Amino acid sequence: MKAQIIPNISVDCVVFGFDVTTKSLNVLLIERYLKSTENDEVLVNDHVLTGYHTLETETIDDTASRVLKELTGLDNLYKKQFKVFGDPNRLRNEKDLIWIKNEKFNERTITIAYYFLLQSHEVRLENNTHKPQWFPVNNLPELGFDHKAIIAEAYSDLKAKCLIEPIVFELLPNKFTVKELQDAYECILGIEIDNRNFRRKLLTKKYLIELDEKQVGVSKKPSKLFMFSKDIYQKIYKESYLISI
Amino acid sequence: MKAQIIPNISVDCVVFGFDVTTKSLNVLLIERYLKSTENDEVLVNDHVLTGYHTLETETIDDTASRVLKELTGLDNLYKKQFKVFGDPNRLRNEKDLIWIKNEKFNERTITIAYYFLLQSHEVRLENNTHKPQWFPVNNLPELGFDHKAIIAEAYSDLKAKCLIEPIVFELLPNKFTVKELQDAYECILGIEIDNRNFRRKLLTKKYLIELDEKQVGVSKKPSKLFMFSKDIYQKIYKESYLISI
DNA sequence: ACAAAAGTGTTATCAGTACACCCATGC
DNA sequence: GCATGGGTGTACTGATAACACTTTTGT
Numbered sequence A, B: 001m002k003a004q005i006i007p008n009i010s011v012d013c014v015v016f017g018f019d020v021t022t023k024s025l026n027v028l029l030i031e032r033y034l035k036s037t038e039n040d041e042v043l044v045n046d047h048v049l050t051g052y053h054t055l056e057t058e059t060i061d062d063t064a065s066r067v068l069k070e071l072t073g074l075d076n077l078y079k080k081q082f083k084v085f086g087d088p089n090r091l092r093n094e095k096d097l098i099w100i101k102n103e104k105f106n107e108r109t110i111t112i113a114y115y116f117l118l119q120s121h122e123v124r125l126e127n128n129t130h131k132p133q134w135f136p137v138n139n140l141p142e143l144g145f146d147h148k149a150i151i152a153e154a155y156s157d158l159k160a161k162c163l164i165e166p167i168v169f170e171l172l173p174n175k176f177t178v179k180e181l182q183d184a185y186e187c188i189l190g191i192e193i194d195n196r197n198f199r200r201k202l203l204t205k206k207y208l209i210e211l212d213e214k215q216v217g218v219s220k221k222p223s224k225l226f227m228f229s230k231d232i233y234q235k236i237y238k239e240s241y242l243i244s245i
Numbered sequence C: 001a002c003a004a005a006a007g008t009g010t011t012a013t014c015a016g017t018a019c020a021c022c023c024a025t026g027c
Numbered sequence D: 001g002c003a004t005g006g007g008t009g010t011a012c013t014g015a016t017a018a019c020a021c022t023t024t025t026g027t
Helices: A060-072 A094-103 A147-164 A178-189 A195-203 A230-236 B060-072 B094-103 B147-164 B178-189 B195-203 B230-236
Strands: A005-019 A024-035 A042-048 A050-055 A078-085 A110-119 A133-136 A208-214 A224-228 B005-019 B024-035 B042-048 B050-055 B078-085 B110-119 B133-136 B208-214 B224-228
Touching: A005 A060, A005 A147, A005 B005, A024 A050, A024 A060, A024 A094, A024 A178, A042 A094, A050 A060, A060 A078, A060 A110, A078 A147, A078 B078, A110 A147, A147 A178, A178 A195, A178 A224, B005 B060, B005 B147, B024 B060, B024 B094, B024 B178, B042 B094, B050 B060, B060 B078, B060 B110, B078 B147, B110 B147, B147 B178, B178 B195, B178 B224
Parallel strands: A005 A110, B005 B110
Antiparallel strands: A005 A024, A005 A050, A024 A042, A024 A133, A078 A110, A208 A224, B005 B024, B005 B050, B024 B042, B024 B133, B078 B110, B208 B224
16 A cells, blocks of 8 residues: 655755856756647746655655655755745745646645755756756746745755855765865855965864875866865864854 | 634744743743543643644744734744654654544644744733743653654754844843843853853944943842844844854 | 966954953942 | 942953965876
């Protein structure tokens, strides 16, 4: 017997992928496309986040992981539940109503929103039945439902979190250069950082392990590679009670 | 026609009340009490958070506000949605099952948890049909459902948020002394703060307005009173991009 | 040898921490 | 006049911010 879906509770996933070569923070979207059966008129043609209803037997976290695995084949990614969207009118603009009628799900569905962090290139886009595509977080296409607002909230949470938790590393390969780390921060925060100050600050951190390796296949001076040690980070982590208001 | 409740979606409210005289951060709980109809045996006798199901026609935020108004008569309090609890087994220990059977609600209910901030004494406890009581956050009674975990998460979020947003003021009267402000911080964070450093730091803030008033009715030297200006705070607020990992 | 990116140091300023005593008031 | 809590100052240390040039490497 298959587990029942809960028709009024869903999970939506904002998948952030960092592209280290183009220095771009992207969001993974899927197409929402519907043609009229009568006259071939295109009724809906925009993009949405990936999501699905929760099953009776699983936790919400499991739903999110399942949805992501289904879309990307990936497991064990950084995952953050950041907000619930439950406005009774959140799915009620014209195209949403057409879509919902077609898909036959509950108009009053609340969605628990998660974001995931990975490197863009980890996701195989070719031959993917969901036809996912990457869009720069600052240049999104037309979005269905309330997904524009969901992405905005996710991005805002990501900006805040990356300053106080070591999550940038989730967007980078295992071995990375200091410049790439700086790029990731600059890209997420939308700011420029002085490279001397940044290097000094980060290179003193014990949890950044300098490897005996350099970049290969680059056309100019190759840079040293580093790794992030979560173990060391957790060992030296100290709670801060600094009041910053 | 009355709005329908959504049987599998609820809101739970962690009401934090600060008592400025006892310097105690408290949580408002209501009793969960059930006697057997057959033999007078007490089946359930513990405490829970206040909460209720969402109505078809309202937003989740509205549900939370409604629940709180119903319990306390209060409006316009600081309110924060901080996490969803949706484990399929979250309501399935023995007493919870007895209770749910009696109350006839859905075993697979997810709850969206909020916390509220106020001063303990704002809530009238006498003649309140819900029989709410304050308990120190560090000394809670036996709790039903997964409410112990919900309170723990709420408290943890509060600790983090009070360092970066001016929300302590929600726990204090309009006019307060610097000492009371310090007490609030010490109490929330569970730490001691050097009063000279604290005063110097906070008194330089433009959003703390020194009043031409002093405490009255205290038995020793009366202290100057201050107000928090949200307007000024928002005007001088500057986004910080300080990486603190 | 040249282009490109990696890598490096100093100074000034600000913020945080540690620490102990005097002062004003109500009783 | 005294007990109580309010209120204050200084020195040290560490972190941040501003700023420009040299080095290494591949081609």
